[in-house]
Structures are given as structure tokens and as C-alpha cells.
Amino acid sequence: MGRRVTQRDIARMASVSQATVSLVLNGVSEAVARIPAETRKRVQELIVSTGYVADPAARSLVNASNRILGVFTYEPAFPSGQADFFTPFLFGIEETAQNQGYDLLLFTGRATEADGRKRIFHAGSRLRMADGCLLLGIVFDQDELLRLIESDYPFVAIGRREDASGRVPYVGADYVTATADLAAQAMKLGHSQMAYVGPVDGAESRSDRWQGFARAIAGNASVVCQEPGSGLDPEPLLDRVLEAGATIVFFVELADAVPFRDAVLSRGLSVPEDLSIVVLGSHVRASAEGIGFTTYAVPREEMGRQATDMLVGIITGKQSPQQILLKCNQVPGETLGPAKARIRT
Amino acid sequence: MGRRVTQRDIARMASVSQATVSLVLNGVSEAVARIPAETRKRVQELIVSTGYVADPAARSLVNASNRILGVFTYEPAFPSGQADFFTPFLFGIEETAQNQGYDLLLFTGRATEADGRKRIFHAGSRLRMADGCLLLGIVFDQDELLRLIESDYPFVAIGRREDASGRVPYVGADYVTATADLAAQAMKLGHSQMAYVGPVDGAESRSDRWQGFARAIAGNASVVCQEPGSGLDPEPLLDRVLEAGATIVFFVELADAVPFRDAVLSRGLSVPEDLSIVVLGSHVRASAEGIGFTTYAVPREEMGRQATDMLVGIITGKQSPQQILLKCNQVPGETLGPAKARIRT
DNA sequence: AAATACTGATAATACGCATTACCAAACTAG
DNA sequence: CTAGTTTGGTAATGCGTATTATCAGTATTT
Numbered sequence A, B: 001m002g003r004r005v006t007q008r009d010i011a012r013m014a015s016v017s018q019a020t021v022s023l024v025l026n027g028v029s030e031a032v033a034r035i036p037a038e039t040r041k042r043v044q045e046l047i048v049s050t051g052y053v054a055d056p057a058a059r060s061l062v063n064a065s066n067r068i069l070g071v072f073t074y075e076p077a078f079p080s081g082q083a084d085f086f087t088p089f090l091f092g093i094e095e096t097a098q099n100q101g102y103d104l105l106l107f108t109g110r111a112t113e114a115d116g117r118k119r120i121f122h123a124g125s126r127l128r129m130a131d132g133c134l135l136l137g138i139v140f141d142q143d144e145l146l147r148l149i150e151s152d153y154p155f156v157a158i159g160r161r162e163d164a165s166g167r168v169p170y171v172g173a174d175y176v177t178a179t180a181d182l183a184a185q186a187m188k189l190g191h192s193q194m195a196y197v198g199p200v201d202g203a204e205s206r207s208d209r210w211q212g213f214a215r216a217i218a219g220n221a222s223v224v225c226q227e228p229g230s231g232l233d234p235e236p237l238l239d240r241v242l243e244a245g246a247t248i249v250f251f252v253e254l255a256d257a258v259p260f261r262d263a264v265l266s267r268g269l270s271v272p273e274d275l276s277i278v279v280l281g282s283h284v285r286a287s288a289e290g291i292g293f294t295t296y297a298v299p300r301e302e303m304g305r306q307a308t309d310m311l312v313g314i315i316t317g318k319q320s321p322q323q324i325l326l327k328c329n330q331v332p333g334e335t336l337g338p339a340k341a342r343i344r345t
Numbered sequence C: 001a002a003a004t005a006c007t008g009a010t011a012a013t014a015c016g017c018a019t020t021a022c023c024a025a026a027c028t029a030g
Numbered sequence D: 001c002t003a004g005t006t007t008g009g010t011a012a013t014g015c016g017t018a019t020t021a022t023c024a025g026t027a028t029t030t
Helices: A007-014 A018-025 A037-050 A056-061 A080-100 A142-150 A175-188 A204-217 A234-244 A254-266 A300-315 B007-014 B018-025 B037-050 B056-063 B080-100 B142-150 B175-188 B204-217 B234-244 B254-266 B300-315
Strands: A068-073 A103-106 A132-136 A155-158 A170-173 A193-197 A222-227 A248-251 A276-279 A295-297 A323-326 A329-331 B068-073 B103-106 B132-136 B155-158 B170-173 B193-197 B222-227 B248-251 B276-279 B295-297 B323-326 B329-331
Touching: A007 A018, A007 A037, A018 A037, A056 B056, A068 A080, A068 A300, A080 A103, A080 A132, A080 A300, A132 A300, A155 A300, A170 A204, A170 A300, A175 A204, A175 A248, A175 A276, A175 A295, A175 A329, A193 A204, A193 A234, A204 A222, A222 A234, A234 A254, A248 A254, A254 A276, A300 A323, B007 B018, B007 B037, B018 B037, B068 B080, B068 B300, B080 B103, B080 B132, B080 B300, B132 B300, B155 B300, B170 B204, B170 B300, B175 B204, B175 B248, B175 B276, B175 B295, B175 B329, B193 B204, B193 B234, B204 B222, B222 B234, B234 B254, B248 B254, B254 B276, B300 B323
Parallel strands: A068 A103, A068 A132, A132 A155, A155 A170, A170 A323, A193 A222, A193 A248, A248 A276, B068 B103, B068 B132, B132 B155, B155 B170, B170 B323, B193 B222, B193 B248, B248 B276
Antiparallel strands: A103 B103, A295 A329, B295 B329
């Protein structure tokens, strides 16, 4: 490749000094440096015609902004499994970055041999090429969060993070309230024997659901069956659920709910007449899949948008780091109905 | 931002020079600089204990490379409509970039007021932040391609491009052969009256399909019906197809084929007994949608991978720009069957 | 005519790192 | 004792940019 054009090249062409080019480029006010309109214009034109762009490396050496937002995903960003999980966030991020005039730098860093996780900090990390960074993922690394905070590097997490003694700026989804609302709705419909399929602790997004659920039913309904979820065989699961006398099943993962529903139907039972099914959060896709599960929509695009806005605000100093929870909208669906006297099998 | 540890800090602590720290850090061989094991160890320990990481900006200033690959999409990258189109490419690109140790810079640039298209070159373009660039999209801008080539900037297009007098490096899909194969297969099954739904010119990917199709059937079968496709009302389309006496319909867009098939079925006809349907290319998703259309798979991930590899090769000077077409694998499906005496309606 | 103010720049410097040329001291060979 | 060699480093430099102090020349005021 023919060497990149530098300010010196432009300076030579315009018969001025490199300093002048820099001053024109950054449009400094008359107060700090006087450059007559004529010279200014001459340099400007060279800049445009050569397609010159300041080298981000050199700029960040002298502590200037690059109009680049970093995006780091703890789990591999694209590889298929995660695809549907991350892409909605990226939609929102890209849209907002575009509006704000920032480009996106996707950190691809490889997973370490040690624990198979990606690391933000590692020899050769290009984190500082970006003016700030968005963090996505299910599970975060504590030490890295601390280090980010201590180094005062602008960043925003997507998803609630109570790590690092609560100093992590984030835009999350209010799983607690949304889940509690669904549970309350179920109780109003007469359900008192409930099953819950999914993890009850671990990442915030998991434990929040369980807590919202547990608090809502406290005293007025009981959990007769609780399973960890994720790839369970639907048939034995259904056996246990019916055995326990549950009239409704709450699923954390849509992926678990789909085969379960099939199992219910193929056993001659109907949903929600005989058994109600509720999914705790899903993306827009869920409704497009044909089956109208009762659930709530996690506003992933909007989370991406607001996180990006917040990050830009922090970078430009117009906003201080915050912690925001967005409301999840209820999706009525067709799988939640009134409780019915239990059919013992 | 609290100042970070630099090589100078470490040098002071270890009572050596900054140069020595750099030499130890990069583990240069004895041949180029002799550092006794003792000193080496002392410095190493300081590096570890301080958690020092070389500033990527300073590093790339020296190496004249940013280890960043740009990604430019002519159509908006993520916004939902295009989502499923671009993401498979991005999977492959991300995977390979990661393996090669490059990060990805997504150019978000806005569409111009004038024609609603995005531009690579515009005031403030950060193209040159990347060491090279991947180009995605259906329709490219001729002038910009020329400018890229003339400026000797490393880039690779995804999808065949015959613009700019054939000097565009690309990794494309062999639509011609794949389409011709399907057409030949159809003829072997006795089809001679064919319908073709989709554009016959415009972008290479469109015209390639038509040409592969037209050449394959030349003389031995005839096109009794040709429609532009894209959001056609399926009912009238079906009328015209049957009217014309076609025994098979080729669709460029899966999105057109799905409602068409529904229309056929709801009219009491069966596929492929009464009418065969073939889709000219689709992503992996197609098969997962439940309906097993006869088609061929465009290897989008692989295109992304090979394009990225080529780009890195060009940047590092280990490879010269090339033009590559990848084979599309046939997907047998269940919608292509033997031709049958036509039912006149 | 001398002092002062303004104009239009530029030279110099720092940022953090990699790299090369060079050097003083210790050691060895003759 | 001198010349050469090896050891263990260091000083200097450049990468491309932003920024500040400075300056030569011209215009204006006293």
C-alpha cells in the first residue's frame, strides 16, 4: 500500500507547517490560533481531496478522541449459538452509534487457554483505541471490571451488574418486576401450585427472575417443582410437573418451553386449558415463531440504544455514569389461562 | 483517566533503561541484544506485578499498522430487514479476524440525503483507521470502487464484482453453476415449461442466476412465465403460472416462495406432485424453517472467512488480490419432483 | 520616530514504544 | 603490556499528532 497520507504530506502540498494543518483540521478558534480563511480553505481542500484522516494511534497517544466506540462481548460475539442473543443489542448499538457519529470497534480477542473465556486486558489489547467501551455478556470478570473502574476508562455494561461494589454503569432490563407481574397475574387466575424451570442463581439476569418470582408468590402460592432447565428432556420433565400437581410452568428459556409444549400436546392435554406455560423473557422472534407464548419482551434494541447514548455522554463529559433498568413489556400470548382442578395422572 | 504504567516507570523501578524493558518485554533473541537472565527476570517480575500492558496506540505508531480490519456495508448493516442477510458473513469475518489477531471496525456512516445510500468516502470518513476493508452489499458504487483501487488501499469485496474494469478483488458465490445445475436437474425430471420469479438483471448476484438458468435450459426448455418478484401477491402469481402451463417455478427470493407454496397448497394442489418449486440460494436458516425447499446453500460464512483471509494476506503483502468463486452446495429438499402432464385450470 | 499592538503563522515538545547504533568495562589472547 | 573480543547494557531516533510558546513582519497609535 502506498504510505498513508500524513499531516506533513498535506503541509508540504499546502506550503504550510504540520502544525497549521493540525490546527485547521481541528478547527481551533481564532482565539487560540489565527489562521486566515484563505489558508484555512486551502488546507481544508487538500484534506478532503486526499481523503486524509488522522491516525487514531497518534491521536490517542496525545489523548484525543477517535470517535470510536469499542464493543466487547464476553461470550464469542457471533458464533451461531449466541447469534440471536447478541444481534438485537448490536442493532440498537449500531443505530445509535451512527446517529452520534461514532464507528464501532469489535474486539475479537481470543479466549484464554486457562478458562476458555475472553479477556479485556491482555498483551496486545486494543482497548485504548476506542474512546470508550460497551460490555456485553452473561458472565463478567470481576477483576476486569474493577480495573476498568479504577483506570477511569469510560464504559457501560449491558445488563445489570452488581459486581465491583455496585459501581458499574449499566443499562439493564427489569426482570424482577416483569417476572413478579406475570406471577401475580397467574395467581389472580387461581394458580397456586407452580413449577419453575431454570436456574435460580448465577448471573444477575437469572437470579433476578427467580427473586421477582419468589417474592411475588410468597405466602400465596407454592413452588411444587423446580428444575435447573437448559436442554432437559421434556417427557420426564412433564412427568415430574404433573406428579407435583403444578397447574402452571414458568420457563426461563424459550428453548426449553417449546419442546415441553409439544410434549404436553402430544399427551392429549391442551395449553392453557389443562396446563399454563409462561416464558420469562424472550426476544421479538418468539412471537414470530408461530407459537404465542405468554411472556414479556426484553427490550434488547432499546438497551443497546440507551447504553450507547450513556457511553457517549460519559465520554463527552455531558453525563455521569448511571445505572438504568428498562421496563419489559408484557406479551399476553395464549398459553396462560385460569387454573383448573388438577388432573392427577 | 489515572495515568497508566509505562515502560519508563518499570525501567525506573528496575534501575534499567526504557529500552531494556522493551527488549525484555518482546523477548528479543540474544543475537540482537544481550540481557543476562538475572536482569531479564527482574524486569519480567515488575511487568507482571504491575499488570503492565503495552499501549496499542504507541505500538501501532511504530509498526505503522493498527491491526484493525474495516467492514463497510452499503446497505445498513444491522437494521432488521437486512439482518439475516449480513450476519452470516459477519460470523465468518469475525471468526477469521479473531484467528488472525485483528479487531473489526464497523463503519456506521449515515446514508446521504441525495440518494439514500451510504458512502465510503465522505468528510470525516475513518476508513484509513483500518489497515484494510471488507465491502458488503448488494449494489456497490462504481466511483468509490475505482477510487479504492487507484489509492491502492487494501480491500476485498464479498460477492462477485465486475465493476471497475474487473479489477475488484472479491470472494463470491458461484450462482451461475449452482443455478444451472438445478435447472439441468429439473430438465432431467421432465420439466420443459418453466416459470422464473425474480429480477434478471441488476446486481451480479441477480443476473448471474438468470444467466445460469437461461444458458442451462437454452433450447431444451422454455420460460413460459417471468415475473420480477419481491413481494408479489401469491394468488395472482399462481394464476399466471398455471395459466402459462408451467410445471415448475424458480424463485430468486425465499421470501416469495413461502407464501406461494401456501397458496398452492390451499388450492388443493400438492408440491411437488402437481407443481415443483425451486429456490435459487438461501441461508442455512431456510432448512430450519420447517419447509424443505429444494435449493442450494450460499456459503456465506465461508465467503466471510475467505475474504478476511485474503484481505489480511493483501495487507501483509503475502498475497495479491484475487477473484474467487465458491461452490454452492445443493440442498435436495422436497419441492422438486418429476414433471407431470399439466392440469389446465 | 518610537512604542505598541496585531497578524499569521512556526518551532519545539511530549505522548509510549521499538529499534539500531554505539559504548564503557571486563576479559582474553598474543 | 597491548590489541582484540565479549558482556551488558544505553542513548538516540522516529512513528503522527496536538498544543503551547514564540517570533518576524506589518499596522496602528502616541
